[in-house]
Amino acid sequence: MSGLRNLGLAVAMLAASGGAALLTWSYITTKRRKEEQKEDVIKEEQKEEVVAKEEYLPVESQVAERCMLLAAREQPQREPQTRKRQVLVLGLDGSGKTSILNSIVTNRGNHSTVPTEGIHAVCITNGKSKMEFLEVGGSEQLRPFWERYLDRAFALVYIVDSTDHGRLPLAKKHLHQLIQHDSSLPLVVLANKQDLENAYHITDIHDALALSEICEERKLFLIGTHVATDGSELPSSIEDTQEFLAQLLLETH
Template identity: 60%
Template structure:
């Protein structure tokens, strides 16, 4: 953690604008955050039961990420944290075709009242057979329909085997996020 409080289960970072990491349960939010934080792949083993706060340094930026678990009961908290955030990272499981419509609905609900909040969508699990490719994800999530004032990015990612170095797509995601944070400060 970059400062006390970062690893607390109930984040209360008054005055700090965070990067919120949302998406359905099992999409890979915790795995992505672990990998971004350590530059080593570590697939998360347990579902996030509440919040997962992670601080990551990248070049000049220090970034505070807050994941809220994606299970149905936790989704009610998603909205509460939105007003304070700088950037939304929305992670989807590209192979979970059955739930992409739900993922789409929830994303659109989240951003409908904030026309300028930048969004980075990570189309995760690109390694899985049957994963939708980027253009299919773009269509399935109706990303053309998120407003023209918004910065919207879509990147394919995957969290490879435990212990390996992170993939180039993950490095790209980290650089993009760091760049966006710098631009907004």
């Protein structure tokens, strides 16, 4: 629109005062272009500052840093901001988020023994599709940060410890608060630790989390999972979750 306006202005000036006006106009537009370029640089710098500020929490894993470096090297051109490749992984502390992510990365049962004190990111490349999983620790101090990461995600994976009966109401409260922020974000609930004897069955988890109250328009899945303790092969439930997310990513873009 402003290009058209400039052209109209140039034609009018030419008609009125000949070639000198064209030179004047081209000088003005060159100057304006330089000013615009300068503004672009300033805007880019401001944007980077915002992105830096948005990294609220220390990145725990070196895998994440490597993943980000690789991503930066592989993609000289920035992807459009609308292209979301991130799966946000949330759930109360001890529910098994890191253990599940470690198992996906190593392709076998891989338990975590260290609570996540910030964020933990892993990058999975499957053929041409690349997906980032971002876990934010589930401790009480970190839960207020959870919702800040929702905007970047194309799906939310919410993990519950199926044996932590006493804290299911708390897990439910946080889940319902989170999904209020985005009415269409696909939700995958993993009822983890199904290997343990006292684990609630997924139908009990369905009821305890009041999943029937979640709007029908949202894609919602509930899967029973466990992480093998003996380092054996990735349980099929986790493989299915991974495949399902890859499919969701394809559908979303």
